[in-house]
Amino acid sequence: MATFLYARVSTTEQTLDHQRTQAEAAGFTFDHVIADHGVSGVAVKMKDRPEGKRLFDMLRSGDTLVVRWIDRLGRNYEDVTDTIRDFMRRGVTVRTVINGMVFDGQATDPMSAAVRDALIGFMAAMGQSQAEATKEAQRAGIAAAKAKQGEDAGTAYKGRKPSYTAENVATVADMAGKGMGVAEIARTTGLSRQTVYRIKDDPAAAQAALAAWA
Template identity: 60%
Template structure:
């Protein structure tokens, strides 16, 4: 059996090394890293990514597939759930770095299967919400840029110290009660003050991201 880390990066802030370090810090022993670089999770289905065929070919029953979060496995609800179920049908166990979720198709207990399937549905829905928020923010950023004067004098406020992906991840982790504010801050490399700001004034945090087209 082997443990494969799948990494998808779409921005300069998302690095292969960072996600690999997160996996190692979470206690995983990685045998191999498979990465899709500069691939959008908003528009590209998992099966259409360059490394997807390689993953399907190399993974065997009992192997473990590590991903940072379920949004690495598809662009929307249907894509994420289909990808997870396909891997489970192959006997592959999927584990997430964030929250430490485990999706294993070997379970035969109906209650455990119901809990697993409900969790898959919830996490996939959250991933789609993130995708839609990203698309909305991109459109808002374009609109904002067009409305600015040619000298760029329109004041946008201080640039957020977090990306939209991190913003959604922080909200998800807080919403699932998956750790203290300090735990969340360490997970995403933020200060406690920033995490508290996202928690207590999410609308303001969202507007800041939108103003900067993030």
């Protein structure tokens, strides 16, 4: 029986080292560490990722798969739920670093299985909805900035140049959606607390500021 860490590193603010350090701080040790870099969790299914495919090939009954959070498996509801159910059918236990969730195929009565499956579905749906909300905020911010620039014929005062990136905005929205506090988000992203508050309170305005300086 082996323990695997799977990490999906999709933005410049995310790193394999950070995800591994968090897991080790939570008490996990690993026989294998597998990571996909620069891969969308929305557009690319787990089995279609280079390292995701290898993970499917390596996992055996009795193994444990550790992920920072369910969204590291992906941000597509159907793909994530199918993936976890596939792993459970194989006898693999899936565990999360955040909140210490455990998903396995050990439920012996329908009610326990239903509660487990409902939780998996909720978490997978939340991951997809957060990704969609972030993209919508980006589109709205860019559209607002372009409209403003058009009105002022390029003479509008753009304000202070943002100290953050589009990836920062997505990461803050993602972490805030998981219920993480401003201090922890600031430590993870390297942003000031004031900047995190500003992005968290109005992501569309944050994207608009970026678009104005693009």
